[in-house]
Amino acid sequence: MRVYRARFLAALALTGILVLMVLGGVGIFRLIIKRDEREVRETVQETMEIVDEDMGQLDELKEKMKGTEFVLILDAGHGGSDVGTGDASYYEKDINMDIVNEMVPLLEYCGVKVLLTREGDETVALEERSGYANESEADRFVSIHCNYCEDDASVAGLECYYWESSGVGRSYAESIVRAAEESGEIKVRGTRTQDFHVLRETQITAILIETGYISNGEEGRKLMSFDYQKTLAFYLVKGIVEGYLDSVAEPVGM
């Protein structure tokens, strides 16, 4: 009897130790993940120079994005031999790329998978951009541009274009405009429709954002400044993520 009891106790003790080891392992694993998440957060906040309040807003979006799989094609307009608008001192293609580069880390932080139509100063035809979108499994296509008004230098403000018959496109454009208006720093002209190639030929919901007018002295200078590009990037990301979350949210009540 004694021998059996001793064996039983030994087995019990061993099981206990094993359970503790497993639980301890899980605990340590969780701590490592938490530490990694904290480090990622700190890196994003520092490198992208985001103030605490804005970082808090990104955290909220990240939390809401959990469990969703949002793939976004981000299209920096023009590039390479196609310089876009602007004069000899600057090109639209470069401003577009700068804004996109500011947006990517913020989107990824929120849990969005981002695909780019160009990563540097490359020439990419419009057909390649829409073709890439149509071959991909992406959910949304967002094209970033700057505008130019030759006749009237006083014209300024952000515009968001959607394909006329697309209801989802329209509400998506509205969410971008709403986020930009909330900023209090971005002048907004509103949503519009136009026969742009990327809106017409892209099968997934597509919008084109004219972030502002280079032809307007004040807005042109802002568009070329690092600070304003960051402001634009932050609020565009907010609108892009919030608009997506709204569109996948289940309808409430009847």
Ligand SMILES: [Zn+2]
């Ligand atoms: Zn353009």
